[in-house]
Amino acid sequence: MRPKAQPGSPVEWEGRLRSESPLKIMVMAHGRGSGTYTKIKASMMENAKLSLDGQEYDLPVVTGTEGERGIDITSLRGESGAITLDSGYGNTGSCQSSICFINGEQGILRYRGFPIEQLAENASFAEVCYLLIYGELPTADQLKAFSGGLTNHSMIHEDMKKFFEGYPASAHPMAVLSSMIASLATYYPKIEGDEDEDLNFIRVLAKAKTIAAWAYKKSIGQPLVYPLNHLSYCGNFLNMMFSVPTEDYQASPVVENALNVLLILHADHEQNCSTSTVRMVASSQANIFASLSAGICALWGPLHGGANQKVLEMLEMIRADGADYKKYVNLAKDRDSEFRLMGFGHRVYKNFDPRATILRKACDEVLEELGVDDPLLDIAKQLEDVALNDDYFIERKLYPNVDFYSGVLYRAMGIPTNMFTVMFALGRLPGWISHLKELRDDPGSRINRPRQVYTGATQRDYVPLDQR
Numbered sequence: 001m002r003p004k005a006q007p008g009s010p011v012e013w014e015g016r017l018r019s020e021s022p023l024k025i026m027v028m029a030h031g032r033g034s035g036t037y038t039k040i041k042a043s044m045m046e047n048a049k050l051s052l053d054g055q056e057y058d059l060p061v062v063t064g065t066e067g068e069r070g071i072d073i074t075s076l077r078g079e080s081g082a083i084t085l086d087s088g089y090g091n092t093g094s095c096q097s098s099i100c101f102i103n104g105e106q107g108i109l110r111y112r113g114f115p116i117e118q119l120a121e122n123a124s125f126a127e128v129c130y131l132l133i134y135g136e137l138p139t140a141d142q143l144k145a146f147s148g149g150l151t152n153h154s155m156i157h158e159d160m161k162k163f164f165e166g167y168p169a170s171a172h173p174m175a176v177l178s179s180m181i182a183s184l185a186t187y188y189p190k191i192e193g194d195e196d197e198d199l200n201f202i203r204v205l206a207k208a209k210t211i212a213a214w215a216y217k218k219s220i221g222q223p224l225v226y227p228l229n230h231l232s233y234c235g236n237f238l239n240m241m242f243s244v245p246t247e248d249y250q251a252s253p254v255v256e257n258a259l260n261v262l263l264i265l266h267a268d269h270e271q272n273c274s275t276s277t278v279r280m281v282a283s284s285q286a287n288i289f290a291s292l293s294a295g296i297c298a299l300w301g302p303l304h305g306g307a308n309q310k311v312l313e314m315l316e317m318i319r320a321d322g323a324d325y326k327k328y329v330n331l332a333k334d335r336d337s338e339f340r341l342m343g344f345g346h347r348v349y350k351n352f353d354p355r356a357t358i359l360r361k362a363c364d365e366v367l368e369e370l371g372v373d374d375p376l377l378d379i380a381k382q383l384e385d386v387a388l389n390d391d392y393f394i395e396r397k398l399y400p401n402v403d404f405y406s407g408v409l410y411r412a413m414g415i416p417t418n419m420f421t422v423m424f425a426l427g428r429l430p431g432w433i434s435h436l437k438e439l440r441d442d443p444g445s446r447i448n449r450p451r452q453v454y455t456g457a458t459q460r461d462y463v464p465l466d467q468r
């Protein structure tokens with residue numbers, strides 16, 4: 001785990017390159033308020049050369065523990081007056097992070113070094129939350145205390161219950177979730193000190209599931225169900241979602257287990273849009289609730305967390321059109337058509353998405369165990385079959401992605417379509433929190449403030465209204 005640095009003191013830690021050669025990295029820690037930044041010195045440092053206006057600039061190359069390289073341009077503007085331009089940030093490393101490693105070509109996803117397959121198979125969501133936030137798997141005692149916290153802080157302030165009465169029944173649950181998480185700041189105003197901050201991590205993880213379930217209950221006009229302390233994290237959420245005062249409810253262990261896996265698979269994915277948003281907002285030293293609420297809003301978009309909802313909407317469209325899935329497969333292959341099969345292909349994972357592989361298995365088990373008979377899921381299976389056997393999809397490496405299987409699974413579990421992105425947010429919370437903590441623990445972190453290349457009008461004089 002990264003050691004804590006005192007301002008002004010050098011900190012060293014050992015890492016390993018993929019080639020297994022030892023890598024010694026030295027971080028020079030500077031005071032937060034001083035306006036200086038973390039400087040990296042690696043013993044195996046190379047330099048990249050940039051030539052501009054006939055002048056050469058040496059730019060240090062920073063190498064991560066998995067051999068990924070980044071050209072450090074921190075001093076570029078100061079020395080040359082130029083900035084780099086990378087619209088969409090596809091080539092920009094915004095930070096150094098020890099939380100999550102992805103290799104899209106090889107289909108690798110690891111949290112804190114642990115393969116996602118092993119975590120999904122063996123861990124509980126609470127364990128993964130602890131791992132992401134604190135960097136190590138918890139001991140039995142640590143897990144007991146942490147899980148106990150997640151249980152004991154599940155209730156939300158009774159006054160907040162009134163907020164739900166103010167929203168229209170048609171409110172999208174993502175709007176409710178983001179505003180409720182921001183509202184937690186009114187009940188837990190920032191108090192300086194590590195202990196309170198850690199308690200806020202627990203609070204937000206514990207209360208988010210209650211808020212999410214209540215947003216759903218409100219939307220269907222059912223009474224809000226309080227959390228029960230004898231239930232697990234996932235069991236509690238399912239109980240608040242699906243139980244009603246008029247009859248007994250017991251969550252199916254198959255569904256509870258599938259939810260645990262789904263939350264783990266979504267827990268982190270390094271510097272994506274919502275995580276970068278959380279880091280951006282937190283970099284201004286805004287409070288944790290405001291930072292996480294911003295992350296939820298970023299996740300809401302259809303190009304990010306909203307994609308799993310799109311999968312189900314596509315399946316519904318195909319069913320409404322006579323379930324002729326082959327017609328839509330042909331449409332997706334047609335160069336003249338803009339139609340794409342939602343839930344197929346991935347920007348990063350070109351071989352396979354390890355999360356999709358795990359979910360595919362979980363899908364088979366859940367559908368069989370629950371004996372779900374759903375024409376939408378039949379269409380999904382037929383589309384999956386095509387994608388795995390059709391040359392068009394094979395040549396372009398268009399496998400069903402995590403959103404495809406998570407959409408299908410949530411549907412089978414009885415989660416309504418407009419709650420899919422909320423489920424994603426519940427899973428991603430520990431990732432966001434761990435990035436926020438990493439940023440705060442870095443004594444060299446500064447407010448995130450990109451620059452731009454201005455392309456607007458050059459200076460001109462104000463024209464009075466009657467002369468325009």
Ligand SMILES: CC(C)(COP(=O)(O)OP(=O)(O)OC[C@H]1O[C@@H](n2cnc3c(N)ncnc32)[C@H](O)[C@@H]1OP(=O)(O)O)[C@@H](O)C(=O)NCCC(=O)NCCS
Pocket residue numbers: 307332333339340341342343344345346347348396398401402403
């Ligand atoms: C995820 C996605 C944006 C990745 O895009 P990308 O890496 O930029 O891939 P490209 O857009 O360059 O596509 C490469 C080729 O595959 C085709 N293709 C990509 N995704 C496709 C899909 N879902 N259905 C049909 N064809 C698809 C493209 O038309 C292109 O074909 P061409 O080489 O004949 O022109 C893209 O696959 C997509 O739009 N998928 C559907 C939306 C989705 O599921 N999003 C959630 C992602 S987690």
